[in-house]
Amino acid sequence: MFLTFYVHPVSTFGAVLDMVTDRISTACLLVILSQVYRPSFVFLSLLALDIGSHWFQMYSTFLVGKSNHKDVKDSTSWLFRLYYGNRMFMGYCCVACELLYIILFLLAKESEKMTDVLMDAAKQSIIYSALLAFLLFGWATKQLVNVIQMKTAADLCVLYDLNKKHNK
Template sequence: MESSTASSSAATAANNNVWLFYPNLIGYGRIVLAILAMYYMASSPCCAMICYALSAGLDAFDGWAARTYNQSSRFGAMLDQLTDRCALLALVMALCRLFPDHLFLLQLSAVVDIASHWLHLHATDLSGATSHKQSSNWLLNLYYTDRMFLGFMCGGNEAFYILLYIRAFWAGPLIFGSFHFMSIFPLLAFPIAFVKSAISIVHLYTAAEMVVAHDVKLRVEAAQKAK
């Protein structure tokens, strides 16, 4: 009987080892690939973009693993968000060096992306929601519940920055006078990146509303207790 109980406890402990959840193991792999991408960004654009694209692509699989094996966790959600934000920030930092004339716009895009996602994740924790993908805002609800829309926006946004990075190293032949062939592709992806930034601004505002509502709730509760 004691042996059976001990075995059951050991199995439960193993099942609850969040560090070794399948989606989190994928997340660790994404981090390694992102670091390799950063290492190669200045010297080997081909290696850098292969590693970066693999890291970004695996983002779809960690969510699938979490749903399939019932291994969703707050740690995994935060790990996923941090990997996404830091990897993109590293790429934008490289782009700031490669395209100094567009420094301000690149900085602004990175600031909006990081601030909106950080505040949204923090607001979710304060509100007690079980997932950062829950939202009462119709646009954010569409963004998080329609996987095709989410994949299109995230993939298109990543594609814009990747293609812009590639353009810095391989301009391609001249067409239409002084216009380089490789400039076409980031231009095609730019509208998606622009809309993604607009969604991030909605993220930021909605999250700020949630935090303010939480503050008001705490003040009302404190005032009631003081009576």
């Protein structure tokens, strides 16, 4: 995620490397959190959604012949277009997501529920509450975009297969 803001991928290799490093950093955080909090399937499901949605997006981009997986101008989802069309908004969502995971790790206490940890942190001050709300909004938006991304890309793959079958 941070590589995107420092090195703008100008090649296919750069774009893939950028996405792979983003997925690896997120995967590491989610696997660690799955060991700290229960039920762990929540974090492992988020990991599957993150990797799966981005894989589908890259694959569908390849199938339809687009040069960039962030080219979603033809999408019917306004949120999906906003996310990939506005680097500041996408950056906010990505950074909020990663920071929330890091904060969850730093605040973790043995045998405590994640919701209790977040509520305790929010009760400490209005600043913590506002920060957590800001991060949770970015995190939730990114998860929603991942769901939209997976569905949109899966639909494109199905359409590609149907067109291929029809043109035989």
